[in-house]
Amino acid sequence: xxxxxxxPSNKVTEKGKDVELRCDPISGHTALYWxxxxxxxxxxxxxxxxxxxxxxxxxxxxxxxxxxxxxxxxSTLTIQRTQQEDSAxxxxxxxxxxxxxxxxxxxxxAGSRLTVL
Amino acid sequence: xxxxxxxxxxxxxxxxEVNITCSHNNIATNDYITWYQQFPSQGPRFIIQxxxxxxxxxxxxxxxxxxxKSSTLxxxxxxxSDTAVYYCLVxxxxxxxxxxxTRLTVKP
Numbered sequence: 001x002x003x004x005x006x007x008p009s010n011k012v013t014e015k016g017k018d019v020e021l022r023c024d025p026i027s028g029h030t031a032l033y034w035x036x037x038x039x040x041x042x043x044x045x046x047x048x049x050x051x052x053x054x055x056x057x058x059x060x061x062x063x064x065x066x067x068x069x070x071x072x073x074x075s076t077l078t079i080q081r082t083q084q085e086d087s088a089x090x091x092x093x094x095x096x097x098x099x100x101x102x103x104x105x106x107x108x109x110a111g112s113r114l115t116v117l
Numbered sequence: 118x119x120x121x122x123x124x125x126x127x128x129x130x131x132x133x134e135v136n137i138t139c140s141h142n143n144i145a146t147n148d149y150i151t152w153y154q155q156f157p158s159q160g161p162r163f164i165i166q167x168x169x170x171x172x173x174x175x176x177x178x179x180x181x182x183x184x185x186k187s188s189t190l191x192x193x194x195x196x197x198s199d200t201a202v203y204y205c206l207v208x209x210x211x212x213x214x215x216x217x218x219t220r221l222t223v224k225p
Contacts, residue, residue: 004160031211033213035215042202042204042215042216042217042218043161043204043215045213045214045215048211048212048213050211056212059214091160093160093213095211095213103149103151103166103168103209104211105151105163105166106153106161106163106213107162107163108159108160108161108162109160110159110160111159111160
């Protein structure tokens with residue numbers, strides 16, 4: 001697609017439920033990143049995919065968080081047994097060599113706002 | 118990964134030039150310096166990127182001294198719509214961890 005698409009845009013869930021957040025990247029972009037942004041805070045790195053593999057999962061905050069990517073395209077971030085502190089905006093970004101400098105730059109989706117009651 | 122340090126916040130007035138400096142003392146040879154802008158309720162968006170010296174585009178200029186241990190984002194003649202958080206990101210294009218950013222508030 002023309003941009004990075006994330007769904008759902010808003011999700012309200014009850015504590016203890018599982019949620020899935022989806023990221024549809026720009027076609028041809030091989031690197032994909034997930035970030036979490038709590039209200040008024042900066043971007044917290046969660047995980048990075050190169051193709052279907054995740055060389056760096058170090059940012060996942062607990063074993064309740066997992067992510068996968070299939071076909072080098074769509075990625076899903078799953079949060080199991082959600083807690084209130086999981087409430088945040090989850091942002092997906094893909095990486096392209098589109099800068100005149102020649103290095104990669106990120107293009108972000110609009111994010112998925114998760115509220116855990 | 119080069120750690121970055123930016124001022125937490127800055128205030129300016131419409132029409133002024135704003136300079137935001139980012140320190141990155143342990144920048145590596147392969148690292149580029151990239152700045153992003155984030156408005157409320159939106160994902161960050163790319164502003165400018167450089168490796169050394171000066172880069173200018175239609176939005177901003179980026180000044181990088183010879184030792185590359187810092188960089189300065191320059192926004193000419195800011196308007197109210199430039200109120201946003203600005204992030205400096207230093208890396209090789211794959212390790213993309215953001216710092217806290219600088220919250221710029223432009224006043225009338």
